[in-house]
Amino acid sequence: MTILDALRWANNQLKKTGLDSPMLDAEVLLAHTLQTTRAKLFARFNDPLKPHEQEKFLLLTERRAQREPVAYLTGRKPFYGRDFTVNPFVLIPRPETETLIEAALDVFATTDDKERVLIADIGTGSGAVAVTLAKETGAPVIAVDTSERALAVARANAQVHNAADLIDFQSGDLLDPLFALFNTLRRTSPKPVSSVYPFKHLILCANLPYLSTAQMETLLADVTYEPKEALHAGSDGLEAYFRLIRQLKKGRAELPRRLTLLIEIDPSQSSRAVQLIAHEFPSADMETKKGLQGAVRVVCAEV
Numbered sequence: 001m002t003i004l005d006a007l008r009w010a011n012n013q014l015k016k017t018g019l020d021s022p023m024l025d026a027e028v029l030l031a032h033t034l035q036t037t038r039a040k041l042f043a044r045f046n047d048p049l050k051p052h053e054q055e056k057f058l059l060l061t062e063r064r065a066q067r068e069p070v071a072y073l074t075g076r077k078p079f080y081g082r083d084f085t086v087n088p089f090v091l092i093p094r095p096e097t098e099t100l101i102e103a104a105l106d107v108f109a110t111t112d113d114k115e116r117v118l119i120a121d122i123g124t125g126s127g128a129v130a131v132t133l134a135k136e137t138g139a140p141v142i143a144v145d146t147s148e149r150a151l152a153v154a155r156a157n158a159q160v161h162n163a164a165d166l167i168d169f170q171s172g173d174l175l176d177p178l179f180a181l182f183n184t185l186r187r188t189s190p191k192p193v194s195s196v197y198p199f200k201h202l203i204l205c206a207n208l209p210y211l212s213t214a215q216m217e218t219l220l221a222d223v224t225y226e227p228k229e230a231l232h233a234g235s236d237g238l239e240a241y242f243r244l245i246r247q248l249k250k251g252r253a254e255l256p257r258r259l260t261l262l263i264e265i266d267p268s269q270s271s272r273a274v275q276l277i278a279h280e281f282p283s284a285d286m287e288t289k290k291g292l293q294g295a296v297r298v299v300c301a302e303v
């Protein structure tokens, strides 16, 4: 079997199962099998596959036909121009989340004292947001997740991208590790807190689970392979954000003077998410950001 034969065979197999991009999937899986790039495959169409390569490729194609995501089969996913390791313990980073990155970078660009910015990534998963923001800004980041197995993936990604020195990975619920950090700063400070805080501006990013129970019942087959705790957030999908915003209100005084909250949402949740924030922070300055498809994906609030 040559490379071209293998691609044609896999394209046919995957097409039969109704996948959207069977040839692209076949090319990515074959490039992964041969440890090369898609571009290089095209220059080698007539090369024969070795028996072990053929066997590995057939197996990957069968798994893809069962709707296992390509990113889990290859163990990698590009995000904002960098390659991230992924496995079934972490959500596969989505192109929509690049809107959250752009919004956070816009906020960072407006801050006067860039040396005194702290970024938080709540629900870090693969670490894609934390690593990207650390690399793009050079600012320190605190990255939080409840899943130890996700944090292990995130730490490995930070190492690969030389961002480990900038990111403090913490296991915990929502903002708990952030409050713990500021408590420590306060306790160890001999002076009035405001004058010694190393951070004047907190950019608080969160891509928490936001699917409703109804959406969980109609998931695309590929998405069923992803961790449920990264997807589902109660009957209306806003449970995690509801708790986060309540927690933020309660502890607001303990956090830096300027605080920008950026949350990624499903477009259907935009007015409800804005209401949730306005309920706890009536004078918040808020705006929404649209994603690649032209629908609202991020709510940005100065609280």
Ligand SMILES: C[S@@+](CC[C@H](N)C(=O)[O-])C[C@H]1O[C@@H](n2cnc3c(N)ncnc32)[C@H](O)[C@@H]1O
Pocket: 090, 091, 092, 093, 094, 097, 122, 123, 124, 125, 126, 127, 128, 129, 144, 145, 146, 147, 150, 172, 173, 174, 207, 208, 209, 210, 229, 230, 231, 240
């Ligand atoms: C939608 S995924 C986002 C992953 C990553 N930030 C991204 O954008 O690709 C949500 C993540 O939040 C984590 N998570 C869920 N509930 C949490 C909580 N209460 N506190 C902290 N992390 C939580 C999940 O384990 C999961 O890794």
